[in-house]
Amino acid sequence: MSNTPAQHLPAERKAELVHRLRRAEGQVRGLQKLLDEGADCAKIAQQLLATRHALDSTYVRLNLAVAEQELQQPSTEGAQRVTEVLDRLQNRLGRAR
Incomplete structure (x- = not known):
């Protein structure tokens, strides 16, 4: 954890992140639909990879x-x-993998 005081995101950054999360949410819904429809595993894996990339x-x-x-x-x-x-940024991003 950082010793820096907590800060809020600027409105523009927050809007960008919310937009990206909504796109990822749509991708998750697409994954659920593919599973419900019994889609090919390769197609599901491809969609899952795209969703993971969006979240990363x-x-x-x-x-x-x-x-x-x-x-x-x-x-x-x-x-x-x-x-x-x-160094803190590298540590946080390294844990994401």
């Missing part, structure tokens, strides 16, 4: 927004602060 992309964008916010906070540490933020 959303997760990455959220973490980039957090890093961006952290870097915009006033700091006198300069390069050390950037290194710490990037």
